[in-house]
Amino acid sequence: MNVQSPPEKLTARDYATDQEVRWCPGCGDYAILKAVQNTLAELQADPKNTVFVSGIGCAARFPYYMETYGFHTIHGRSPAVATGVKLSNPDLDVWVVGGDGDMLSIGGNHTMHAIRRNVDVQLLLFNNQIYGLTKGQYSPTSKIGTKSPSTPLGSIDNPVSAAQFALGVGGTFIARSTDIMQKHLSGVLKRAHGHRGTSFVEIFQNCIVYNDGVFKRFTEKSVQAEMQIHVEHGQPLLFGKDKDKGLILNKDEMRLEAVTLGENGITEADIAVHDETNRSLATMLAQMDPPTMPVALGVLYCEAAPTYEASVHAQIDHARKDGEGDLAKLLHRGQTWTVE
């Protein structure tokens, strides 16, 4: 009798290629790469069924570093390429990786349509609020006033909020994390992986060269506890070092308000409870920005919905329920005549 040796357990290292990683020393992308490799190891994801698709930009080099299948495509179009991959083979586990320029500027259209169609991919947006690969121009997520080679007097156009955008176009899974929070990020990635449909994950990522510290108002150790709220479905929206702060819903003004327990008679019973199936609540959470409010991290929104490729294939299966088409018959369909 053959004794099957137990399948070898894959480690994070098994998901790394032999290619030299070429991001700048200290780039947040290293930490995200590590978190993704750790997550795949935790999930024991099958490398042969895993595909990383990317567009152009620093983040888009990601597939070269993953020992899976990978396709580094063209600027902004990775969600469209990934849609084709999933339509063609729905069994593949597809991750799409890109930056804020790639996915929200040149590729904003494709990001929108992949999300609204609910194509079953994990869409990881590395948001560093700057163009890195092209050397430091402002991006569609840069704050007004961002000084860059193309905006020496400061940028003047309104930035887009990635999470609000994804919610607005009907996303079924919207989450946030940061590059330096390995455990939190890995937890979010696992949720994203488990969700059927487009899992949109905005990862705040530090560009050490062109935009260093742009998120320090909520990522720096000294302010983390007060300026971040980690949302969890069914749990009260509490934050602060001693979990003494929270969010209440001001129903008169239809907005969230940050409050301190014990002040003005506020008790934990007054604190809003996170419901990740509530799109309005998710939108209000996505709008919060330090210093007046903490930034919301974790799964802001998640709902079950049919995936695009499953619906496409369901139509095809239905059309074939009485058997496969016959080409010779199709050629003869309609009016024909015989010449003797």
Next chain:
Amino acid sequence: MSEVAAIDRPDENRQEIESAVVRFAGDSGDGMQLTGSQFTMTAAISGNDLATFPDFPAEIRAPAGTTFGVSAFQINFGARKIMTSGDQLDVLVVMNPAALITNLEDVKPGGIVIADSGAFTDRNLAKAGYEENPLDNDSLEGYRLVKIDMSRLTVEAVKEFGLSNKEALRSKNMWALGLIYWMYGRKREASVDWLKSKFAKNPEIADANIAALNAGHAFGETAEMPAELGTFEVETADISPGVYRTITGAESVSLGLLAGSQLAGLNISFCSYPITPASALLHHLARMKDFGVITFQAEDEIAAAAAALGASYAGSLGITSSSGPGIALKMEAIGLAIGTELPMVIVNSQRAGPSTGLPTKTEQSDLYQAVFGRNADAPMPVISVSTPSDGYDVAIEAIRIATKYMTPVMVLTDGYITNASEPWLIPDPSTYDRFDVTFRTDPENFQPFMRDDTTLARPWVKPGTPEMMHRIGGIERSYDTGHISYDPANHQKMTDVRAAKVNGIANDIPEQEVAVGAAGGKLAVVGWGSTYGPINRAVANLRDEGLDVSQIHLRYIWPLPRNLGELLHSYDQVLVAEMNTGQLRTLLRSEYLVPAEGLNKVNGKPFLIAELEDAIRARLEN
């Protein structure tokens, strides 16, 4: 068919003619396309060869009675091989003044113009821009004008069915069809059957239309018919035996893509974005779900090309389709397909441009775009469709080349071919040679960019294959491994091998043949695409007159057939006739240093046989 039997009787005095060109023209709401397609079917069943061309307005619902709302359908049918939808009209049927003013110039001198005088009201005349009624003055003196109040006669004919006046008038196209059937001695059975099945749920509408059809026919039959109209007989043509159907270029390309995918053993992922005149392909393929065909209406042209490429990457056949402006948007993705060496088919239904140009008019002006229109050195095979039915074999060939050589292939068709139709001897799919794709599954010594010695194609690996995980991308790839390489020598080597791979396809396609005439001689008329029909007829006509002229018609635009240079040099003169300002001519001159001259036009209409004959004569008489 008791409805029609009583009045179908032989006419001894019919004038025998070899062929005739008839155009039905009216308002968009007058049902001219239906009328034309019914006449086409009946001509085909009668054993004529034929070619048709529909001409419908760019506007969806143009205001009634306006010149830009005119819809027309032209058919050329005959007792001989028909190569085009016809230069000039023998008969023009107009249902209103706008149809007359926009179509009259195409009627041959002395041709028949049949007008629904009931529609020549002051209001309709003003909308068409007539200051006085052309039916009542001498402006149509050069034609045989037949004025019939078809509107009134139709209303009377269908009175018994209790329809409103507006509903009754909807049948006047059938009245006109009945009259033309009588003119050419055609049977009405096929149209009666068709009306019954089309309006099976509204039998009173079917009955009204049949009554109108019979009334038009009876009108011709009885003494009411003006004598100047005449009756004609078009004998059956000498046509190969077999089962036929009519087919448009959009249908033939769609069916060919399906057939080609089956021969390759692949599923189709057809990714497209609506655009005139290419959308018909998306519509046809969307109805082929029972064959497993995936169609994806993408958010834009770029996404359509990108998704098609993603589908090919994942192991199915990615196809995208558009017209010139949309193709321009796809080019970066096509460049990625060239760089990553993945198969893909791009169908370009050319239209008149640049930019939006004339979306509903035909042109062949995307040859440069197809062959050269990408950044950097990005060679790609290009093949072209010559007739409405030719798309079937061309699409199959595109898939064969794309999958065998791991390359995108562009198919050039055009607005004329897409919409025009011709009879098609339906092929037996089982007689075609298969070219099944073999995906690489053996990890032993696998490198993503190792090449086949003969084809220089790299292996195609489906994601999901064990132990063969690898990465590909747009950054230049190392010659074997496909890893990112910025090495200058490697880039030279990769550029050279990409070109060599595509050039090598010339050894895998047929040598160029002479379509009409002989290799060598005084003049070769060279064409490609939809100019096949008129060039073929013009060259054949002049050879009958004894002129030394031959026709060379290209299917393969890039790479060109390996014997083409030698063949072209065997003629004293080379005339390249194309519906652009000289794109193939430039290509032939640069490739072969032949002193090719051009015969070019871009007025949105196909070549007339007469203008080709004039141009050929001018060159041979000098």
